[in-house]
Amino acid sequence: MPKYAALIYTADVDWSRPEFAETSKEYNEFGEAAAAVLRGGSALYPTSSATTVRVTGGKGGDVVTTDGPYAETKEALTGFYLLECADLDEAVSVAAKIPAAWDGAVEVRPVLEFDE
Amino acid sequence: MLTGDAVARLIREEGTRVLATLARVTGSIDLAEDAAQDAVVRALETWPRDGVPENPRAWLLVTARRRAVDIIRREARRAGKEAEATMFAGPVPEPPETVRDDLLRLVFTCCHPALSMEAQVALALRTLGGLSTAEVARGLLVPEATMAKRLTRAKQKITQAGIPYRVPPAEQLPARLTGVAATIYLIFNEGYAAGAGADLVRVALTAEAVRLGRLLAELMPDEPTALGLLALLLLHDARRGARLDGAGGQVLLADQDRARWDQAAIKEGVELVGRALRRTPDRPDGYAVQAAIAACHALAPSYTETNWDAVISWYDVLLAVRDSPVVRLNRAVAVAERDGAAAGLALVDGIDGLGGYPWWHATRAELLRRDGRAGEAKGAYERAIALGLSAPQMEHLRRRLAELPG
Numbered sequence: 331m332p333k334y335a336a337l338i339y340t341a342d343v344d345w346s347r348p349e350f351a352e353t354s355k356e357y358n359e360f361g362e363a364a365a366a367v368l369r370g371g372s373a374l375y376p377t378s379s380a381t382t383v384r385v386t387g388g389k390g391g392d393v394v395t396t397d398g399p400y401a402e403t404k405e406a407l408t409g410f411y412l413l414e415c416a417d418l419d420e421a422v423s424v425a426a427k428i429p430a431a432w433d434g435a436v437e438v439r440p441v442l443e444f445d446e
Numbered sequence: 447m448l449t450g451d452a453v454a455r456l457i458r459e460e461g462t463r464v465l466a467t468l469a470r471v472t473g474s475i476d477l478a479e480d481a482a483q484d485a486v487v488r489a490l491e492t493w494p495r496d497g498v499p500e501n502p503r504a505w506l507l508v509t510a511r512r513r514a515v516d517i518i519r520r521e522a523r524r525a526g527k528e529a530e531a532t533m534f535a536g537p538v539p540e541p542p543e544t545v546r547d548d549l550l551r552l553v554f555t556c557c558h559p560a561l562s563m564e565a566q567v568a569l570a571l572r573t574l575g576g577l578s579t580a581e582v583a584r585g586l587l588v589p590e591a592t593m594a595k596r597l598t599r600a601k602q603k604i605t606q607a608g609i610p611y612r613v614p615p616a617e618q619l620p621a622r623l624t625g626v627a628a629t630i631y632l633i634f635n636e637g638y639a640a641g642a643g644a645d646l647v648r649v650a651l652t653a654e655a656v657r658l659g660r661l662l663a664e665l666m667p668d669e670p671t672a673l674g675l676l677a678l679l680l681l682h683d684a685r686r687g688a689r690l691d692g693a694g695g696q697v698l699l700a701d702q703d704r705a706r707w708d709q710a711a712i713k714e715g716v717e718l719v720g721r722a723l724r725r726t727p728d729r730p731d732g733y734a735v736q737a738a739i740a741a742c743h744a745l746a747p748s749y750t751e752t753n754w755d756a757v758i759s760w761y762d763v764l765l766a767v768r769d770s771p772v773v774r775l776n777r778a779v780a781v782a783e784r785d786g787a788a789a790g791l792a793l794v795d796g797i798d799g800l801g802g803y804p805w806w807h808a809t810r811a812e813l814l815r816r817d818g819r820a821g822e823a824k825g826a827y828e829r830a831i832a833l834g835l836s837a838p839q840m841e842h843l844r845r846r847l848a849e850l851p852g
Contacts, residue, residue, distance in 0.1 A: 418607045419610050419614070
């Protein structure tokens with residue numbers, strides 16, 4: 331069965347703050363409901379915690395580490411799930427139940443699997 | 447004995463059905479398209495010469511299957527994987543229900559909401575309409591290379607993203623049917639709005655849209671959207687012969703020679719409107735209501751004898767299911783015909799959000815002119831012209847502008 335990454339885009343969320351407790355509960359409920367197709371996934375710390383790594387001049391060049399990126403748009407990648415579904419329609423119906431889908435957006439992308 | 451045209455039409459229609467079946471059997475629209483195309487070309491070469499085989503579909507299916515097997519074998523050899531191609535080599539006859547379901551699957555796959563609207567239209571024309579990539583490109587006014595890329599990307603997305611080859615479950619059907627209907631309607635408009643005649647391919651687009659609409663209504667005879675859409679397309683298409691004058695200029699509805707309207711299409715359209723409306727007593731389908739308006743015009747013996755009461759009340763129904771400034775504008779035009787220019791104008795002026803819409807200015811201009819307000823009409827004509835419409839329509843507005851006193 332094909333796998334799909336459900337990439338969650340929302341306003342930055344700081345899960346340690348109490349006002350997100352309710353949302354957190356909704357995610358737990360989603361996790362239980364979708365257990366049959368969930369193969370992995372996590373919430374991410376806010377974009378302020380991100381570090382971007384580039385190697386200038388290609389392979390073997392200088393490692394340049396920068397702070398960020400900060401979300402320049404309202405919505406940033408704040409989490410992801412890995413789903414294993416029969417087809418896109420099933421993946422979409424699961425993605426629509428991720429709490430982020432009703433105040434942000436969930437991008438569903440097929441996972442490219444290389445032949446062993 | 448069928449004429450050459452009838453044979454070609456038969457081949458095209460059966461070719462679409464064979465393509466749909468092969469897409470199910472092979473799981474690949476791309477492969478099915480290659481194979482079905484090959485069979486269609488062979489049929490076009492041989493049938494007009496040797497006669498149509500007793501079972502045309504079976505002939506095409508067998509030929510296409512053989513071709514598909516060849517392609518799979520070749521691909522398998524190239525990939526170093528041997529034969530997995532034998533599974534569908536036999537000439538299995540497909541029962542009609544299966545073929546119908548295959549076609550429906552193909553319709554819903556081509557019009558899947560995960561594809562862009564542009565891709566849906568192109569793919570529907572290519573696979574369901576049986577148009578070549580070059581014809582689709584010409585019809586939609588896109589360079590052929592761009593169209594080829596668009597089609598390739600759409601088919602890749604179907605494969606890579608795992609868009610299912612399936613009719614959606616009943617609870618999703620109404621929502622998904624909306625997209626399918628919109629695709630067919632868009633194809634029709636591409637051919638119709640340009641003001642046919644100048645370009646044969648664009649006439650072919652309206653013909654393909656009617657064909658697809660017919661197919662959808664045949665496949666889903668109980669769906670008011672499918673019936674309403676076909677009715678709407680037929681009733682618009684019935685006026686095609688009278689829409690242009692000898693010089694290719696546009697003839698307005700009021701001035702059209704009604705003797706040149708296609709009475710058979712009108713009869714069929716009106717009958718379909720009735721069926722569509724009977725199936726939705728509570729909340730009528732939007733296409734069916736638009737078709738009802740078109741039917742009022744189609745059945746009127748002359749423009750002045752149009753039943754404006756009926757037209758206006760259908761617009762009221764349409765506003766209840768699909769309110770938009772453009773619908774309000776069209777309703778205002780009907781009110782102007784019944785109650786006079788001033789009454790229509792008051793409604794037109796009360797519509798917000800159409801300042802950038804040339805038809806709003808053109809309609810105001812026309813009603814101001816009729817109301818004897820030449821100075822204001824002049825300004826409105828100029829604004830409509832500045833916003834731009836198609837050439838024949840611009841020509842009409844300029845003529846009106848030139849006729850104004852002062």
